[in-house]
Amino acid sequence: xxxxxxxxxxxxxxxxxxxxxxxxxxxxxxxxxxxxxxxxxxxxxxxxxxxxxxxxxxxxxxxxxxxxxxxxxxxxxxxxxxxxxxxxxxxxxxxxxxxxxxxxxxxxxxxxxxxxxxxxxxxxxxxxxxxxxxxxxxxxxxxxxxxxxxxxxxxxxxxxxxxxxxxxxxxxxxxxxxxxxxxxxxxxxxxxxxxxxxxxxxxxxxxxxxxxxxxxxxxxxxxxxxxxxxxxxxxxxxxxxxxxxxxxxxxxxxxxxxxxxxxxxxxxxxxxxxxxxxxxxxxxxxxxxxxxxxxxxxxxxxxxxxxxxxxxxxxxxxxxxxxxxxxxxxxxxxxxxxxxxxxxxxxxxxxxxxxxxxxxxxxxxx
Amino acid sequence: xxxxxxxxxxxxxxxxxxxxxxxxxxxxxxxxxxxxxxxxxxxxxxxxxxxxxxxxxxxxxxxxxxxxxxxxxxxxxxxxxxxxxxxxxxxxxxxxxxxxxxxxxxxxxxxxxxxxxxxxxxxxxxxxxxxxxxxxxxxxxxxxxxxxxxxxxxxxxxxxxxxxxxxxxxxxxxxxxxxxxxxxxxxxxxxxxxxxxxxxxxxxxxxxxxxxxxxxxxxxxxxxxxxxxxxxxxxxxxxxxxxxxxxxxxxxxxxxxxxxxxxxxxxxxxxxxxxxxxxxxxxxxxxxxxxxxxx
Ligand SMILES: Nc1ncnc2c1ncn2[C@@H]1O[C@H](COP(=O)(O)OP(=O)(O)OP(=O)(O)O)[C@@H](O)[C@H]1O
Ligand SMILES: [Mg+2]
Numbered sequence: 001x002x003x004x005x006x007x008x009x010x011x012x013x014x015x016x017x018x019x020x021x022x023x024x025x026x027x028x029x030x031x032x033x034x035x036x037x038x039x040x041x042x043x044x045x046x047x048x049x050x051x052x053x054x055x056x057x058x059x060x061x062x063x064x065x066x067x068x069x070x071x072x073x074x075x076x077x078x079x080x081x082x083x084x085x086x087x088x089x090x091x092x093x094x095x096x097x098x099x100x101x102x103x104x105x106x107x108x109x110x111x112x113x114x115x116x117x118x119x120x121x122x123x124x125x126x127x128x129x130x131x132x133x134x135x136x137x138x139x140x141x142x143x144x145x146x147x148x149x150x151x152x153x154x155x156x157x158x159x160x161x162x163x164x165x166x167x168x169x170x171x172x173x174x175x176x177x178x179x180x181x182x183x184x185x186x187x188x189x190x191x192x193x194x195x196x197x198x199x200x201x202x203x204x205x206x207x208x209x210x211x212x213x214x215x216x217x218x219x220x221x222x223x224x225x226x227x228x229x230x231x232x233x234x235x236x237x238x239x240x241x242x243x244x245x246x247x248x249x250x251x252x253x254x255x256x257x258x259x260x261x262x263x264x265x266x267x268x269x270x271x272x273x274x275x276x277x278x279x280x281x282x283x284x285x286x287x288x289x290x291x292x293x294x295x296x297x298x299x300x301x302x303x304x305x306x307x308x309x310x311x312x313x314x315x316x317x318x319x320x321x322x323x324x325x326x327x328x329x330x331x332x333x334x335x336x337x338x339x340x341x342x343x344x345x346x347x348x349x350x351x352x353x354x355x356x357x358x359x360x361x362x363x364x365x366x
Numbered sequence: 367x368x369x370x371x372x373x374x375x376x377x378x379x380x381x382x383x384x385x386x387x388x389x390x391x392x393x394x395x396x397x398x399x400x401x402x403x404x405x406x407x408x409x410x411x412x413x414x415x416x417x418x419x420x421x422x423x424x425x426x427x428x429x430x431x432x433x434x435x436x437x438x439x440x441x442x443x444x445x446x447x448x449x450x451x452x453x454x455x456x457x458x459x460x461x462x463x464x465x466x467x468x469x470x471x472x473x474x475x476x477x478x479x480x481x482x483x484x485x486x487x488x489x490x491x492x493x494x495x496x497x498x499x500x501x502x503x504x505x506x507x508x509x510x511x512x513x514x515x516x517x518x519x520x521x522x523x524x525x526x527x528x529x530x531x532x533x534x535x536x537x538x539x540x541x542x543x544x545x546x547x548x549x550x551x552x553x554x555x556x557x558x559x560x561x562x563x564x565x566x567x568x569x570x571x572x573x574x575x576x577x578x579x580x581x582x583x584x585x586x587x588x589x590x591x592x593x594x595x596x597x598x599x600x601x602x603x604x605x606x607x608x609x610x611x612x613x614x615x616x617x618x619x620x621x622x623x624x625x626x627x628x629x630x631x632x633x634x635x636x637x638x639x640x641x642x643x644x645x646x647x648x649x650x651x652x653x654x655x656x657x658x659x660x661x
Contacts, residue, residue, distance in 0.1 A: 052550050073556030085547035089569045098565075099555035150555070 001153050001186045002062035003028045004049065009058035011044050018044040020210035021058070026203075029184040031177070033197035036207030037233070042190040043082075045207075046156050049188060051075050062154070073102075078147030078185075079156040083163065084139045086131040092118075092142050093127040099150040117145045137168045144176070148183075155180065155187040161196065173200060194234050198222070206230050228362040231285050231355065240291070240329040242284045242322060244359065247273055256284060256356070260324025261302050266351055272366040273356065281359035289332045290353035293318065293339065294346040301348040304329070306341050320347065392633075398626035405620035416627035425603055425611070433608040436522060436593075437586040444526025445582040446575070449533025454563055457541045468538060474528040483595030486524040490596075513597065517605045521593045525586070533578040540571040576647040583643070584636050608632050 004026040011019040019041040026032045034042045047053040049060060051072035060067045067075060086095050093114055100110045118124045121141045126134050131142065140160060147155060160176070161169045177200045180187050191197050197204045198218040206213040206221055206229070213233075214226040225231035231239045245256040245263075254270030256263045263284065265273075273282070294301070304320035307328065311317075316333040323344075331347065339345060356365045399416055403409035420426055441447075452471060456464035474482055489497040490512040499509035512520055544567065552562045568575070590610040593599065599606035599614065606614070609632060616625025 047550070050550070050554050052553060072553045075554075077554055079551065079554050081547045081551060083545070083547060085545065085551040087548060087566060090565075098552070098557070101565075102552075102556040102558070102561060146551075146555075 001028050001184060002065075004154065004186060004188070005059075005061040006045075006049075007059040007061070009045070009048065009060065010056045011041070011048060011053060012056045017210050019048070019055075022205075022207075022210075022212045023058075024205050024212065024215050026186055026188060029186055030203065031180050031187045031189065031201050033201035033204045034188060034190045034207060035192065035194060035197040035204050035233075036213075037192055040207040041210040042192075042207055043158055046079075046158055046188060046190050049154070050077055050079055050156055076150075076153040077156060078150065078152035078154070080140075080143045080147050080158065080160045082159040084131070084143040086139055086142055086146070088131055091128050091130055092123065092134070095131065095142060096127075096145045096149055099146065103150070113149055114145075117149050120148075121145050136163055137172070140164065140172060144179075148179075152185060155185045157187065157189040157191075159191055160189075162191070162193070169196075176200065194236065198234070206233065208233075224364070225285075225355065226364050228283065228285075228357050231357070231364075235287060237288050237317065237330045239285045239287050239355070240331075242325060242327055242329070244325075245282045245284055246280070247282060256282060258325055261322065263302060263349075264300055266300070269354070269356065269366055276358070276365045278358045278365065279360035282365070283357040283359055283362070285355040285357060286349055286353060288317065288330045290350050291329075291331045292348045292350070293331065293333065294348045297346050298348055300351065301346055304345060304347050306339055306343045306345060309339075309341065320345070322347075395626045395629055398623055399630045401623040401626075403622040403626075407622075409623065412623070416624050417631075419624065420627060420631065425606070428603050429606050429608055429611045432518070432604070432606055433587065435518065436525075436605070436607050437583060440522050440526050440529060440586055441579065441582055443522070445529040445533055445586070446579050448526065448530040449578065450537055450575070452530065452534050453537035453541055454567065457538060458559065468534060471534055472531050475531045479591055480595060482528060483524070483592050486520065486592070486596055490520050514601055517597050517601060521596055521605050524592050524596055528592075529582060529586070533582065536574050536578055537571060540574040541567060544570050572647065576643060580640055580643045583639050587632060587636055587639075608635075 006025070007023050009019055009022050010017070022045070024032075034045060036042055044053060048055050051067070051070060055068060062075070086092075087098070090098070096114050096117065097110050100113060105113075114127070115124065118127060121144060123138060123141045123145060126138055126142070131139055134142070140163075143160070157176075161172050164172060173196060189197075189201060201218065203215065203217055204221050205215050208229050214221050214230045216224075221230055221234050225234065225239070228241070232241070242258075242261070245258050245261075248255050248257055249270075254265040254267070254273070256265060291301075297303070303323045305323065306318060307321045308319040309316060310319065310330075318331045318333050318339065320329050320331060321327070322329060329347070333339075357363060358365055398409075400411055400413060401409040402412045402415065452468065456467050477485070488495075491497075491499065492509060492511040492513065494500055494503045494509050496509070496512075498512065502509065548566055548570075549562065552566055557565070588609050590607060590613060593605055593607060593610055594613070597605045599610050608628065612625050612628040612632065615621045615628060
C-alpha cells in the first residue's frame with residue numbers, strides 16, 4: 001500500500017480558495033482523518049486525491065510516483081461517498097460488480113468476488129434488491145463493498161456515516177476501523193464529526209477555510225492544540241476560554257489579569273510567556289475536565305457564579321459565569337458535588353493543564 | 367368549500383377548452399369521415415365508402431411508405447438520435463462550450479417557420495446560388511437539382527435540424543439532473559465514457575427518451591408545414607406523406623369526407639405507435655408509486 005504525500009496542494013474555484021497550500025503525509029496503511037467544519041475544503045482535497053479535480057498547484061505523490069496527471073482509473077482507489085452514490089437502477093449485485101465490469105473481468109470471477117465481499121459485509125441477502133429498497137445503513141455497506149471489491153490500495157471516505165442515526169454510526173465506526181486495520185489499506189477519511197475522527201484515526205488533519213490548522217495524533221490535537229481554532233473545534237464541550245487578559249508582574253510573581261480577575265501563574269508558564277513573541281494580550285484556555293469546583297480560594301483559579309446545571313446521566317456539566325468577565329464556562333462536576341444555582345464557587349485550575357494563547361495570532365504560547 | 371368540489375372548479379376552464387377545441391372537432395371529423403362532403407358542402411352518409419376508397423387508392427401505398435421513411439428516419443437520425451448525441455457530448459464538455467453549442471442548435475426554433483422553410487429552399491437551390499451547389503462549385507463540381515435528386519433527404523434534414531432541439535433540451539436537463547457523484551464514482555471505478563453512457567446515463571434518462579420518442583413520432587406523423595413549403599409533396603408524390611395527403615385531399619381537391627377518413631386513420635396509427643412505445647419501454651416499471659401518499 002502506498003504512502004500518500006501531499007505537498008503545497010492548492011485548489012481555487014475562481015476566487016474561492018477551497019484548498020490553500022496544504023501539506024501532509026499518510027503513511028503506508030495508516031488511517032488519517034480530515035476534520036473540519038462545513039465548507040472548509042475536505043471534499044475538494046479528497047477529490048484531488050481521487051483524480052477527479054486537477055490541483056491548481058502543488059503535488060500529490062503515491063510513494064515516489066507523482067499522481068497529478070494520473071487519471072482516476074489508474075490510481076487504484078476505492079471511494080465511499082457521502083450519499084453513497086449507488087446507481088438506483090441497478091441491483092445491489094450490479095452496483096458492487098460495476099468496478100469489475102469496468103475492468104472487463106470474467107463473469108465467474110465477478111460472481112465469486114461479489115459474494116465474498118457481500119459476505120464479509122453481511123449483505124448477501126440483499127444482492128438482488130435495488131438501492132431504493134434497502135435502509136441507509138445497508139446502503140452504506142453496499143457502498144463500502146463497491147469500494148472494496150477491486151482491492152484498492154487507497155481508500156477514500158467522504159463523510160460516510162453522516163446520514164446514519166447516532167447508534168448505527170457508532171457501530172459502523174467500529175466496523176470500518178476494524179475492516180481498515182484488517183486490510184491495511186492506506187485510508188483518508190473525511191468527517192466533520194470530531195468524535196469520529198478521534199476514535200477512528202491514528203492521525204487527524206484539522207482543517208479550517210482551506211488551510212491546515214494542525215496535523216497530529218488524536219491525543220496531540222486534544223492535549224496540545226496549536227491554536228484557538230483547534231482548541232475549540234475539538235472536544236465536547238469545547239475548551240473554555242477567558243479572553244482579553246493582560247500579563248503583569250508584581251513582587252516577583254506573575255499574573256494574568258483583567259479588570260476583576262487575577263490569576264497567578266506558575267513560574268515555568270511565566271517564563272514561556274516572557275520568552276514568546278506576543279501582542280501583550282492573552283487568552284486562557286482549559287478543558288472542562290481540567291478544572292475543579294471548590295468552596296474556598298486557593299492559589300490558581302477564580303470565582304464564578306453557578307449559572308445552569310446540565311445533568312447527562314453519568315456526568316454533570318456545570319455552567320458558570322466568571323465573576324469580572326461575565327464569560328460563560330463549562331466544567332465537568334465531581335461525583336457528589338452539591339451545588340445550587342446562583343451559588344458562588346471557586347474554580348480551581350490544575351497546574352500543567354492550562355493553555356495560553358496570544359490574543360492576536362490565536363496561536364498557542366504554552 | 368373542500369374536497370372534490372374544489373378540484374372541479376380548477377379543472378373546469380381547461381375541460382371546457384378541451385371540449386370546444388379538441389373533443390368536438392374530433393367527433394365532427396369522425397362523423398365527416400362517413401360522408402361524401404365536397405366543395406358544394408352537401409353531404410350524404412356513405413357508410414365505409416371513404417375507407418373502401420382509401421384501400422384501393424393507388425397513391426396510398428406510396429404515401430404510407432413515404433410517411434414511415436420520413437417519420438422514422440427523422441426520428442432516428444435527428445429528433446432522438448442527434449438530440450441525444452448533442453446532449454451527451456455537450457454535457458461531457460466544460461459547460462461554457464456546452465451551452466454555446468446547444469444555443470446554436472436552438473436557433474432554428476427561434477426562426478419563423480416560413481422563413482426557415484425558405485432558408486432550406488435557398489440551401490438546396492438547383493442553381494449555383496444555392497448554398498450546397500455554391501460549395502460544390504467552389505470544389506469544381508457541377509450544380510445538382512436536389513429537388514429531383516433527393517427530395518426525401520431534403521425534407522428529413524430540414525425537419526431534423528429544427529426537431530432535434532426539443533429532444534436536446536429535455537435530454538440535457540435530464541442528464542444534468544443526474545447526481546455528479548454517480549459519475550465520479552464511475553470514473554474512480556475505471557469506467558469508460560461509453561460504459562458510463564450506456565450503463566448510467568441512458569438508463570437514468572429512459573423516461574425522457576420514451577417521452578421524446580413518442581411525442582416526436584406523433585408530431586412527425588401529423589405535421590407537414592415544412593414539407594408543404596419545401597417540396598409540397600413532390601416531385602410526383604415522392605415526398606407526399608399521410609398528413610400532407612390528407613391536407614391536399616381536403617383543401618386542394620375539396621374532398622372533405624375523404625380527407626376526414628384519412629385523418630381518422632392517421633389518429634389510429636398514432637395511437638398504435640403510442641401503445642407500442644409504452645410496451646417497449648415497460649411503462650409500468652417506470653410508473654413509480656406516488657412519493658407522497660394522500661387521499
Ligand atoms: N465545483 C466548485 N465550484 C466552485 N466552488 C466550489 C466547488 N466545489 C467546492 N467549492 C467551494 O469550495 C469550498 C470547499 O468545498 P468542499 O466541498 O471541499 O467543502 P467540505 O469541507 O467538503 O464541506 P462539507 O463538510 O459541507 O461537505 C466551499 O466554499 C465551496 O463552496
Ligand atoms: Mg464535503
